[in-house]
Each structure stands twice: as structure tokens, then as C-alpha cells.
Amino acid sequence: MTGGGAGRVMGNCFVPASEIIAVEETEIEKQCSSGKWQKMAKPHAFTVYYVKRAQKHRWQCNEVTFWCVDEQLCNQWIQALKELLELQKSRPKQLLVYINPYGGKQQGKRIYEQKVAPLFSLASISTDVVITEHANHAKDNLFEVNIYKYDGIVCVGGDGMFSEVMHGLIGRIQKDSGIDQNNPKAPLVQCNIRIGIIPAGSTDCVCYATVGVTDPVTSALHIIVGDSQPLDVSSIHHNNTFLKYSVSLLGYGFYGDILKDSEKKRWMGTIRYDFSGFKTFLSHHYYEGTVSFLPAKHTLGSPRDKKRCRTGCYICRQSKQQPEEQQKNYGLEHNEDEGGDDWKVIKGKFLAINAVNMSCACPRSPKGLSPAAHLADGSIDLILVRKCSRFNFLRYLVRHTNQDDQFDFTFVEVYRIKKFQFTSKHLEDSDSGVKDVGKKRFGQFCRDHPACCCNLSNSIWNCDGETLDSSAIEVR
Ligand SMILES: CCCCCCCCCCCCC/C=C/[C@@H](O)[C@H](CO)NC(=O)CCCCCCCCCCCCCCC
Numbered sequence: 001m002t003g004g005g006a007g008r009v010m011g012n013c014f015v016p017a018s019e020i021i022a023v024e025e026t027e028i029e030k031q032c033s034s035g036k037w038q039k040m041a042k043p044h045a046f047t048v049y050y051v052k053r054a055q056k057h058r059w060q061c062n063e064v065t066f067w068c069v070d071e072q073l074c075n076q077w078i079q080a081l082k083e084l085l086e087l088q089k090s091r092p093k094q095l096l097v098y099i100n101p102y103g104g105k106q107q108g109k110r111i112y113e114q115k116v117a118p119l120f121s122l123a124s125i126s127t128d129v130v131i132t133e134h135a136n137h138a139k140d141n142l143f144e145v146n147i148y149k150y151d152g153i154v155c156v157g158g159d160g161m162f163s164e165v166m167h168g169l170i171g172r173i174q175k176d177s178g179i180d181q182n183n184p185k186a187p188l189v190q191c192n193i194r195i196g197i198i199p200a201g202s203t204d205c206v207c208y209a210t211v212g213v214t215d216p217v218t219s220a221l222h223i224i225v226g227d228s229q230p231l232d233v234s235s236i237h238h239n240n241t242f243l244k245y246s247v248s249l250l251g252y253g254f255y256g257d258i259l260k261d262s263e264k265k266r267w268m269g270t271i272r273y274d275f276s277g278f279k280t281f282l283s284h285h286y287y288e289g290t291v292s293f294l295p296a297k298h299t300l301g302s303p304r305d306k307k308r309c310r311t312g313c314y315i316c317r318q319s320k321q322q323p324e325e326q327q328k329n330y331g332l333e334h335n336e337d338e339g340g341d342d343w344k345v346i347k348g349k350f351l352a353i354n355a356v357n358m359s360c361a362c363p364r365s366p367k368g369l370s371p372a373a374h375l376a377d378g379s380i381d382l383i384l385v386r387k388c389s390r391f392n393f394l395r396y397l398v399r400h401t402n403q404d405d406q407f408d409f410t411f412v413e414v415y416r417i418k419k420f421q422f423t424s425k426h427l428e429d430s431d432s433g434v435k436d437v438g439k440k441r442f443g444q445f446c447r448d449h450p451a452c453c454c455n456l457s458n459s460i461w462n463c464d465g466e467t468l469d470s471s472a473i474e475v476r
């Protein structure tokens, strides 16, 4: 047989079966009119669509057409290749798609219809599509539909939309399993239904940090070939009440203030974050409070490592292998939930407190807030940026965009942790009872400065781009 891609005869073309998107019999009439194959008596042909790796983690859909005079041989090839595709068991056949028409540049619907739907149809994936009409539409819907008939859920939107779908899916699975999400110690039931992200938001950091690029076609192709990447999820509680889950950034101070300001400017689109970022930078607010955390002693690696996390990374694999029993025993032996000596307590004045489950790489900062954070090692990187001058804070921010180490400052600390709690000074003062309990709980106290009354206002928590209702939180 002879192969030709994009109208030319190809030399070698090697495609692993796992990266074939579809195989189709080719309409001869159309192809013959180009003239090249007119000499072939009664030609038969089929086209193989496959993943082509382009630059910077981008994937494209390429095609190569094979021609021959023997119809039976041609059909045998088509049959054999289709059987090969049937063997790819991790590929989805039926997907539930939620489109946020108002995320990012409000292009979600167009992106899906023009770039993604044709690829899903080429790959014979059937879809049920819901265009959301209001916030929490997707989340509520996931509690109502029969999710178990789908091989995956796709969200077309940004981090907020991903978060909504994730809350719906995790919440639904816990409800069906009789697990109370308000109990912070309840072992959650694992969710085996995957979420695919078609980026159409403002930051799209979950997509960027997992795929390496925010490109709808690349993401659609990853979904089609059945790729998967586990992600760490933190649960956030306060006083035995479940608040939210977080996958990317949980930020107080700088990122909380940016969010608070930018929510009023949604009409500005994606640029609202830069505008509010600049404004928040100039206002230079710092906040007093107490952060207590449990370091991740049994996790390999450190936030200062030079190596980045990639799918199948050694550190994530090792932490997955750590038997659950061992983790349970560790919890008991070290009395970790009762605030044993392993907890560290840091009191101070902070410009930013950032807890990240992953690097938070995004187009604005391709290495992210914690470049060496792991996608699925079961730990959080906690970044504390203490009060410093505007100039120093700018130097810190700029290092998110170049090769210099953003943790190499005296006012920046970073810890790899399992759990943490935060209480603002505001709350501590108004609730001395809580303060006393806090004092009793923790073995080690490092009080860096005497109390200051310069700034007694509270910031808010930015949880994956959404605000949290409480400034005092417990995260695990
Ligand atoms: C001088 C340039 C400095 C550039 C520094 C860039 C650092 C950017 C780091 C981005 C980290 C994103 C973390 C992801 C958070 C998502 O879960 C969340 C939901 O999508 N997005 C945001 O909260 C949206 C967060 C958006 C943050 C935008 C920050 C813009 C800062 C601008 C500061 C300007 C200072 C200029 C002084 C002359």
C-alpha cells in the first residue's frame, strides 16, 4: 500500500496505536480529482487520523491516506486497525460535557463547537452537552444525572468551571456512598470518573499545569486517547463544616485581594486579573495571623528541587505506593490530628500565604508559584511571604516569570506539608478562647514580631479563583 499525507507521498510514518484517533474509508472521488491518483485503476483508500506532536507540548490531528487497487486488502486494513482501536480500553466512548459560555473571553461555546466537537465525532465519542445557564448549574446537575453511564466529564471553561465540576463529582460520589463531607476525618471515597478540561477560562492553570499548554485541540486529543493524570485535592473545613475543595491555589493576602477586586470587574474579561494585580500590588497590604502546619516528613522531594513533576513522575508514584495503612498508623502514632509536637506554628505579618497542590503554572507564569510542586504526591507546598518592601515584593513577583529562584529571599519561606490551619489575628483577638486552645495545642511557637496594630483588616481566601466564606480554615 502507498501512504500520502497532506497530498504528498510519505516516506516513513510511524504512529503508535495508542495515538491513532480514527480510521476511516476515504471517499475516492474527492481525492482523485487532485490528479495524483488518477492513473491507478479503481483505487481504494483509507485515512488514518493520528496525534502529531508539535512544539511546546501542543498536539495536532494529522492524517495520512493509504491507497491500493485491491479492495479486499483495503478493507482488511481498515478492519485490523479498527480492532486495534477497540483494544485501547482507557478511551472514553460516552462523555458528559459542560460548557460555561461566560468563562474567560466568553468563547467556550465557539471553541467547543468549532475545535472540539468535530474531533470527538471523528473519534466516535458520543456526547451529552449542557450549556450552563448560571453558576453551580454543572455542580447541581451532577447530583441529578446518572453519572455512572459516562466514561468522563468534560468541562469547557477555566479553573472555576473545573472546580465546580470537581465539587459536583466528588460530592455526588460521597453522597452515593453515605460519606459526610462535613466530617474532616471522614475517608473520602475515590472518584474514578475522569474530568477532562477544554481550556476556555482566564487563568486555566489546572489545564496548563497538567497538559503543558492551554490549547483546546491538544486537550481534546488527550481526552480522545484516554490519557489520565491523578491530582491532589485539599479539603477545607472550619469548625466541622465543609467549605470547599482546592486543587490549585489557596491564597490569602495578595491573591485573595486580587480576586476580591477582580470579581467586580468580570466585564473586563481576562485582563481583570492584571488590572487588579497592579492595584493590589500598589496597595501593599499585609495581614497578621497564625499559620500552623504538619510538615510532609514521609514525602520524597522538596519545594526547592530543580526537577519538575511530569506524568508518571517518580515522587508521585512512590507516594501512591505508600500503603494507606502506614499513613493511618502514622496519624495515630504521631497524634497528628490532636496537634502533636510535629506541628509547626508560625505567627507573623504576611503579604501572601499561598498553599498550592501543584505548581500553578499558567500562561502568566510558565513555572508557577511553586515550580517543583507535585501533581499527585499527597502534599501541599505552603509559601509564606512575610511583610517586606514594595520593591522586594516586586522582585519576588518578577521571579515567577524568569529563571531565578523565587524562594531565595529572606522574607519568603516554603514548606512541603500535609495539613495546615490559619487564623487571622483579627479573629484570635476577638476570640481569646480560640487563642488559648491554640496555645495549648502547639508545642513550638515562633513569634517573630510583637503584635502590631497597623493593619487589623482581614483578607479573604482565594480558593482556585473562588472566595471562601471563612478566613479561619483547616486544610488537609
Ligand atoms: C511584574 C510582573 C509580575 C508578574 C507576576 C505574575 C505572577 C503570576 C502568578 C499566577 C499564579 C496563578 C495561580 C492560579 C490561580 C488560579 O487558581 C485562579 C483561578 O483561575 N486564578 C487566579 O486567582 C488569578 C490570579 C491572577 C494573578 C495575576 C497576578 C498579576 C500580578 C501583577 C503585578 C503587577 C505589578 C506591577 C508593578 C509595576
Ligand SMILES: Nc1ncnc2c1ncn2[C@@H]1O[C@H](COP(=O)(O)OP(=O)(O)OP(=O)(O)O)[C@@H](O)[C@H]1O
Residues within 6 Å of the ligand: 099, 100, 101, 102, 103, 104, 105, 131, 132, 133, 134, 135, 136, 137, 156, 157, 158, 159, 160, 161, 162, 164, 200, 201, 202, 203, 204, 205, 464, 465, 466
Ligand atoms: N452560565 C453561567 N453564568 C454565570 N456564571 C457561570 C455560568 N456557568 C458557570 N459559571 C461560573 O463562572 C465561574 C468562572 O468560570 P470559569 O472558571 O470558566 O472562567 P474564569 O473565571 O474566567 O477563568 P479562570 O477560573 O481560569 O480564572 C465558575 O466558577 C462557574 O461557577
Ligand SMILES: [Ca+2]
Residues within 6 Å of the ligand: 232, 356, 357, 358, 373, 374, 375, 376, 377, 378, 379, 380, 381
Ligand atoms: Ca501536590
